[in-house]
Amino acid sequence: MTASTEDTRTAPAGTSGKPLADVLGGAAADDGHLRTPWTVLEDYQCFGCSPHNAHGLRLRFRERPDGISTTFQLGPTHESYPGVVHGGLLGVICDETMGNLIVLRVGQPAFTTAMRVRFLAPVLVGAVHECRARIIPGADGSTLINTEADVVDAAGTVVATARATYRPVALEAARDRIQISDDAAGRLARVLAATADATGRPLADQPVGDEPRGGQLPNVPASEES
Amino acid sequence: MSTTAAESVLSTITGIVAAELATAPGTIDPDLDLRSVAGADSVKVLRMIARIERAYDIELDDETVFTVTTVREVTEVVERALAEGAAA
Numbered sequence: 001m002t003a004s005t006e007d008t009r010t011a012p013a014g015t016s017g018k019p020l021a022d023v024l025g026g027a028a029a030d031d032g033h034l035r036t037p038w039t040v041l042e043d044y045q046c047f048g049c050s051p052h053n054a055h056g057l058r059l060r061f062r063e064r065p066d067g068i069s070t071t072f073q074l075g076p077t078h079e080s081y082p083g084v085v086h087g088g089l090l091g092v093i094c095d096e097t098m099g100n101l102i103v104l105r106v107g108q109p110a111f112t113t114a115m116r117v118r119f120l121a122p123v124l125v126g127a128v129h130e131c132r133a134r135i136i137p138g139a140d141g142s143t144l145i146n147t148e149a150d151v152v153d154a155a156g157t158v159v160a161t162a163r164a165t166y167r168p169v170a171l172e173a174a175r176d177r178i179q180i181s182d183d184a185a186g187r188l189a190r191v192l193a194a195t196a197d198a199t200g201r202p203l204a205d206q207p208v209g210d211e212p213r214g215g216q217l218p219n220v221p222a223s224e225e226s
Numbered sequence: 227m228s229t230t231a232a233e234s235v236l237s238t239i240t241g242i243v244a245a246e247l248a249t250a251p252g253t254i255d256p257d258l259d260l261r262s263v264a265g266a267d268s269v270k271v272l273r274m275i276a277r278i279e280r281a282y283d284i285e286l287d288d289e290t291v292f293t294v295t296t297v298r299e300v301t302e303v304v305e306r307a308l309a310e311g312a313a314a
Contacts, residue, residue, distance in 0.1 A: 161280070
């Protein structure tokens with residue numbers, strides 16, 4: 001995993017219009033990457049985003065105008081066919097990016113209930129790619145949130161797409177599904193609450209997604225086609 | 227699905243296919259076998275399908291995706307998916 005080389009983005013992310021960095025205690029963490037709520041847990045081991053998991057992907061996220069993104073570059077230990085990144089890991093990366101987007105939006109842990117990935121072209125070992133996730137505006141009052149993600153290569157060509165559904169669950173209600181100490185839960189609850197406060201309204205009242213759904217993948221000039 | 231709605235689906239899909247093939251929608255014959263179009267490789271066809279799925283918020287079965295050959299057939303598949311979604 002390597003750090004992203006893109007510029008820091010500071011566009012509004014929450015429904016309040018506050019950048020996520022401000023939501024999380026002024027913590028655009030290191031070099032413009034977002035600090036997720038999980039960072040208050042000293043030794044969290046998330047395979048996708050923990051900096052403490054030596055076997056994990058160590059993803060870091062940046063704000064985008066319509067969501068968040070992560071830049072990744074996987075090595076041969078993550079391949080399936082020689083030189084090709086294992087497709088399942090693309091699912092992990094999409095899930096991780098979409099899931100953290102929801103956590104940052106609504107201030108609650110979100111459990112994946114379904115996900116589908118379309119693999120459009122191989123992702124090569126050593127190549128830099130970016131996963132961009134956004135929330136699909138849904139029906140008012142729904143307790144589920146639909147999201148979509150694109151994995152693009154350095155030229156901006158979409159190589160995989162994902163769509164998933166998540167169920168946000170209040171941390172207290174989620175305690176029976178995750179293993180966490182009372183002390184850690186307290187710290188996590190405070191930072192999640194700060195995130196929720198910044199978005200201003202209960203989940204059921206929030207229009208998820210800041211923009212109308214485009215219904216299109218990014219347009220790719222024919223010259224960039226593989 | 228009404229004739230107007232069906233025409234709208236056909237028009238939208240034709241636009242997506244044309245965009246993917248970097249050509250004008252008017253040049254796309256709905257009954258043309260896409261596999262015979264220069265540059266329309268399997269990757270581009272999958273990109274078309276991904277765009278269509280996103281445009282209509284549907285998921286098409288791969289069994290179907292890999293058997294349709296023309297824009298009109300794709301349109302019929304999408305119409306069925308939309309009808310099934312409306313009935314659900």
